[in-house]
Each structure stands twice: as structure tokens, then as C-alpha cells.
Amino acid sequence: MDLMEKNLELVEIQKLEGHTDRVWSVAWNPVSSHADGVSPILASCSGDNTVRIWEQSSLSRSWTCKTVLEETHTRTVRSCAWSPSGELLATASFDGTTGIWKNYGSEFECVATLEGHENEVKSVSWNASGSYLATCSRDKSVWIWEGLEGNEYDCAAVLSEHTQDVKMVQWHPTMDVLFSCSYDDTIKVWWSQGDDGEFECVQTLGESNNGHSSTVWAISFNAAGDKMVTCSDDRTLKIWGTDIARMQSGEEYVPWTHLCTLSGYHDRTIYSAHWSRDDIIASGAGDDAIRLFVDSKDDSVDGPSYNLLLKKNKAHDNDVNCVQWSRSEGDQLLASASDDGMVKIWQVATKP
Amino acid sequence: MVSGLINENPIIYPKKERRLRTDSSNTDEFTPEPIDQLEIFDHIRDIKDPEHPNTLEDLRVVTEDSVEVDDDNSYVRVTFTPTMEHCSMATIIGLCVRVKLLRSLPARYKIDIRVAPGSHATEDAVNKQLNDKERVAAALENPNLVEMVDECLLPSAE
Numbered sequence: 429m430d431l432m433e434k435n436l437e438l439v440e441i442q443k444l445e446g447h448t449d450r451v452w453s454v455a456w457n458p459v460s461s462h463a464d465g466v467s468p469i470l471a472s473c474s475g476d477n478t479v480r481i482w483e484q485s486s487l488s489r490s491w492t493c494k495t496v497l498e499e500t501h502t503r504t505v506r507s508c509a510w511s512p513s514g515e516l517l518a519t520a521s522f523d524g525t526t527g528i529w530k531n532y533g534s535e536f537e538c539v540a541t542l543e544g545h546e547n548e549v550k551s552v553s554w555n556a557s558g559s560y561l562a563t564c565s566r567d568k569s570v571w572i573w574e575g576l577e578g579n580e581y582d583c584a585a586v587l588s589e590h591t592q593d594v595k596m597v598q599w600h601p602t603m604d605v606l607f608s609c610s611y612d613d614t615i616k617v618w619w620s621q622g623d624d625g626e627f628e629c630v631q632t633l634g635e636s637n638n639g640h641s642s643t644v645w646a647i648s649f650n651a652a653g654d655k656m657v658t659c660s661d662d663r664t665l666k667i668w669g670t671d672i673a674r675m676q677s678g679e680e681y682v683p684w685t686h687l688c689t690l691s692g693y694h695d696r697t698i699y700s701a702h703w704s705r706d707d708i709i710a711s712g713a714g715d716d717a718i719r720l721f722v723d724s725k726d727d728s729v730d731g732p733s734y735n736l737l738l739k740k741n742k743a744h745d746n747d748v749n750c751v752q753w754s755r756s757e758g759d760q761l762l763a764s765a766s767d768d769g770m771v772k773i774w775q776v777a778t779k780p
Numbered sequence: 781m782v783s784g785l786i787n788e789n790p791i792i793y794p795k796k797e798r799r800l801r802t803d804s805s806n807t808d809e810f811t812p813e814p815i816d817q818l819e820i821f822d823h824i825r826d827i828k829d830p831e832h833p834n835t836l837e838d839l840r841v842v843t844e845d846s847v848e849v850d851d852d853n854s855y856v857r858v859t860f861t862p863t864m865e866h867c868s869m870a871t872i873i874g875l876c877v878r879v880k881l882l883r884s885l886p887a888r889y890k891i892d893i894r895v896a897p898g899s900h901a902t903e904d905a906v907n908k909q910l911n912d913k914e915r916v917a918a919a920l921e922n923p924n925l926v927e928m929v930d931e932c933l934l935p936s937a938e
Contacts, residue, residue: 450917476916503921522918548918566918591914611912636875643912661912696890714890714913746887747913768887 430686431708431722431737434503435779438718438740438762443769444482446493451765453507453750459514468754470763471492471517472771473505479529481536482771494667500527500538507551507596512558522548526563528579538732539579544586555599555606557575558586562606564594570608572627585627587618598647607656609644615658615668619681630681633668634659638686640666648703655687657709659698665690665711665721667732679683687731693719693739696747704753708737708776710762712748717741718764720776744768783852785831787863792838814851815885823884824858828932829864830872839863841873851853854930856881857892861899875919876932 468490470482479497484490503522510517513554517536519527526549528540544565553562561573561581572585592612598604604617606627618630633639644663649656654672659665667688675682696714703709709721720737744766754761762774813819821844825837835840841860848857858877862870874893881891894907909915919925 504917522921550914566915595914611908611915643908 432724432727432735436720436738436776437779438720438774439739439777440470441761441773441775444472444480444490444491444493445715445769445772446471446480446496447472447474447476447478447769447771449504450746450767450769451749452504452761453477453770454752455508455510456752456754456763457510457511457514458755467633468756468761469514470507470761470771470773471508471510472765473508473773474769475504477501477503477505477521479505479508479517480771482648490631492615495534497527497529497538498535499597501525503548506549509552509554511554512556517640518552518554518561520549520552520563524549524565526552526561528581532581538749541579542571542573542581544583545569550594551596553599553606555604556602557604558768560599560604562597564597564608564609564631566593568592568594568610570594570597570606570616571612572606572618585721587627587629589616589629589632590614595704596646598649599644599692600654601651603653603674605675605681609658611643611645613640613642614642614659615647617681617684625732626734633683633684633686637690638666643697645698646700646702648701648709650703650707651705655703656684657701657703659699659701659711663691663694663698663771665693665698665709665734666700667734678706683723688733690721690734693721693736698749699748699750702753704760708760709734710751712743712751712764714747716746716748716766718743718748718751718762718774740774741771743774744772746769750760786867786869787831790829790832790839792834792861793840794837800853814928815856816848816851817844817849818886820856820858820881824877824880825830826935827873827876827880828915828934830869830876830928836860836873836877842877844861853887853914854886855890855892856885857894859894859896864905865899870895870906871909872928872932874906875916875925876929878910878916879920880933 433506454472460466460469468484481494483494501521508519517529526542529536529540545565548566564570570587573581574584590610594610597608609615615633618627619630620627640660654667668684669687670684698713700712711719718740721734724733724735746767750765761778827836846859893910
């Protein structure tokens with residue numbers, strides 16, 4: 429199915445109001461979707477120091493705020509991430525702590541607080557099995573945490589090779605390889621040899637390897653895990669790739685290489701990029717717009733190239749800080765978070 | 781602050797006369813006036829320098845021409861000139877300008893702040909910090925910094 433041939437648009441399904449300050453991030457619960465017989469659940473986090481949990485009713489199909497996680501973080505909650513099982517929600521805050529919340533049906537309880545970073549925690553990410561958690565901070569470090577019995581977490585590594593504020597961490601979708609991106613304009617890859625190896629920085633993607641020329645804000649992988657997209661203050665999206673089969677079979681690390689740069693599409697900083705399961709890349713930027721890109725499928729000796737599928741102007745009344753595709757197959761729901769204090773749910777649909 | 785000022789003897793420029801606005805062409809009270817350079821300059825000219833009892837206008841840190849505005853596209857850029865090349869107050873001044881504009885301009889406005897090219901030793905580093913909204917947001921959650929900014933934004937008791 430060639431998406432470029434269909435006349436597509438991004439339709440606003442619902443606007444979720446409630447936060448009293450900018451919304452920084454949204455995260456879809458991985459195990460909930462109507463297909464599973466469970467209502468889709470979305471978490472959003474904000475400059476109002478709270479996290480809101482939104483649920484879609486299977487009857488009315490409308491979204492409501494199920495609960496507000498408050499009185500724990502004392503400053504902005506910058507990002508949140510669900511564990512792969514969907515039972516836990518990790519929240520990263522400017523107060524320097526990372527909260528771990530357990531879902532007890534109608535209520536959430538903060539079961540652990542991870543401390544250690546010297547200042548604002550910017551991002552949190554679970555690995556594919558849920559055994560590791562990674563966090564990063566303005567203190568320039570990336571921490572890896574291991575979950576133990578009884579809601580205990582142990583610090584497994586403190587990785588200090590970035591030279592500036594680390595904006596986001598993201599585990600690879602299938603392998604225990606960690607990626608981080610920073611105000612120092614680079615993306616770093618962290619890998620540990622074998623089962624007992626220490627995590628170390630095995631690659632730095634900077635300007636010298638066709639990397640970004642300003643702060644890198646986000647990283648997102650395709651479903652197969654052989655490609656990733658990064659977005660930056662330099663107003664470009666970059667696509668990177670690796671030989672995933674070789675990496676998964678061998679003992680050695682296989683480097684990532686630059687495949688393609690999408691420039692000239694964005695007028696302001698790009699804060700977020702997310703790769704959907706059906707290969708659509710969404711971007712959220714400081715010009716209040718959401719853009720969707722797809723592989724042009726033009727076989728070229730220079731590598732893949734991407735086309736702008738559509739641009740949604742004024743998706744929000746202010747900067748779009750985060751875009752996230754829902755995990756469910758065929759749903760093509762997109763959630764967005766903005767400085768205007770709103771969360772919006774969108775659907776990709778064919779124009780009538 | 782008694783001694784240890786970064787700039788002990790700043791140049792204070794003579795005060796420019798304030799031009800009165802006499803635009804009588806728009807008599808429709810419902811049509812908003814386009815925001816122009818002078819209006820934005822009016823918002824920032826009286827910001828106090830963090831170290832001296834003078835305004836940013838007095839010290840020529842900002843001038844009317846340091847404001848570039850495109851109202852149709854809701855965009856403004858302010859280029860300020862710190863009094864000294866190694867002024868460590870540059871980020872504070874930039875932050876004050878940003879906060880004043882955030883509080884004064886409609887939410888649709890995109891604001892860029894930068895130091896005048898060639899006017900500061902670590903110009904790129906200062907510009908990067910001033911335009912990283914996550915860093916600005918975190919800074920503004922620091923009560924000490926907010927107090928300092930609010931002091932600079934207080935109207936003078938002249």
C-alpha cells in the first residue's frame with residue numbers, strides 16, 4: 429500500500445484538558461488497546477508537577493482522566509515511560525528523582541523513588557524485558573538501574589561521557605543496547621560485552637559522522653530495530669541504520685551509519701520524533717506543527733529517502749513537545765503534547 | 781552588592797526622549813494593532829541591569845533597533861549587547877528579556893534572544909542556553925534565580 433498515493437489527513441479525535449501548565453511528554457501503555465479487550469491508556473506529564481492517566485471508554489470511545497499522580501514530584505515531570513508489562517510507570521522529574529508507580533487498578537501508588545542524579549532528570553526508558561531502566565540528566569550522566577525484589581532498584585552503572593546535559597535515553601527495541609542524545613550535539617551508544625560486561629560507550633554519532641549540529645532532542649527506533657530517527661535543534665531529522673542481523677548473531681558491536689537527513693521541512697527546533705509500527709515517522713516541533721514522513725521507496729545508490737506525507741499546521745496553539753504513536757496494530761492513533769497545556773489524540777485517515 | 785562588580789564603570793547613555801504614539805489611522809476598537817518594534821522595545825527598555833541601578837536602555841544593552849519583529853508570523857528576535865565582553869551576567873540579562881516578553885506578548889509569539897555577534901567571549905554558549913526552552917524552564921523553577929529576575933523586572937520608583 430503506497431501511502432503517498434492515498435490522500436491522507438491527520439484528524440483530531442479529542443483534546444484532553446486538565447494539566448495547568450505545559451505538557452512535556454505522553455506515553456501509551458503498551459498492553460492496553462481495544463484489541464486486547466483492555467481500554468487504551470495514555471500517560472501525560474507536565475510542568476504542573478503531575479502525571480495524568482487518561483483512559484478511553486470502550487462504550488463512548490471518549491477519553492477521560494482516570495487519575496492524577498500528584499504530591500510526589502516537587503517540580504516539573506519531564507517524561508514518563510511504561511514498563512513492557514504495562515504494570516509500572518516511571519516518571520522523570522526536574523526535582524532530580526525518578527518515580528516508579530504501580531498500577532493498582534483504579535489507583536497508582538509510588539512504590540519507589542530513584543535518587544542519585546545531581547539535578548534535573550530529563551528522560552527515562554525501560555529495556556525490552558523490563559529488567560533495566562535508564563535515566564539521564566543535566567548532570568551530563570546516564571544511569572542504568574536494575575530492578576530487584578520488592579520494589580528495590582540498584583544502580584548498575586553511571587555513564588559519564590556526554591559533555592553536556594543529556595536530553596533523552598532510549599533502549600533498543602530488541603537488544604540491551606542503550607542510546608542517549610544530548611545538548612552536546614551527539615548521540616552515544618552504550619553496549620556491554622556478554623552477560624557480565626560493563627556498559628561502555630561504543631559509538632558517538634557527532635558532526636564528523638554526518639551528525640547533528642545542535643542539541644539532539646529525541647531518538648526513536650523502527651519496529652525491526654535496524655533503523656532509528658533523531659531530531660534536533662538544528663531543524664533536521666536524521667535517519668541512521670545498522671546491520672541488525674549481524675549485531676544480533678555475533679558478539680561484536682556493529683556501528684550505526686547515517687542514511688539520510690531531512691532538512692528544509694522544519695522552521696523551528698524539532699522536539700520529538702516517533703517511528704510507528706507501520707513505518708510512518710511523526711515529528712513535533714516548535715512551530716506548533718506535526719509532520720508525517722514516509723520512506724519514498726525510490727531505490728537509490730545513496731540510500732533511502734523520505735517524503736513528507738502531510739503537515740498539520742497549528743496542530744496545537746504552541747510548541748509540540750512530544751508525539752507518540754499508539755502501539756496497537758492498524759490503529760494509527762497519534763498522541764501529542766504541547767506547551768499549550770493540551771494533549772491531543774489524532775488519527776490518520778483518508779480524506780473524504 | 782558593594783564591590784566585585786563585573787563592570788565597575790558602565791557607560792550610561794543620555795536618555796532618549798520617548799516618542800508618543802499618534803497613530804490615529806486605526807479607529808476600529810476591535811481590530812488589534814499589529815505589534816511593532818517600538819511596542820516590544822517598550823516592554824524591555826526599563827529592565828534593570830542585574831548589577832547597576834540603570835536600565836538596559838541606559839546602558840545601550842538594548843536599543844529599538846535590537847528588536848526584529850514579524851507580527852504576521854508571530855516572531856521576534858532581540859539582540860542584546862552586554863556591557864563587557866566577559867560579562868557573566870549575560871545569561872541573566874537574556875533570561876530577564878525572555879521572561880519579560882513571555883509575560884507581555886501574546887502566547888502565539890516565538891521569541892529568540894541572542895547576544896550581538898562579536899560582543900561576548902562565549903557568544904555561542906550563551907545563545908544556546910538562552911534558546912533552550914527546557915533549560916529556561918528548569919532555571920525558572922529555581923527560586924533564587926526567579927527572585928533575581930523579578931528584581932530586574934520591577935518598575936523603578938522614578
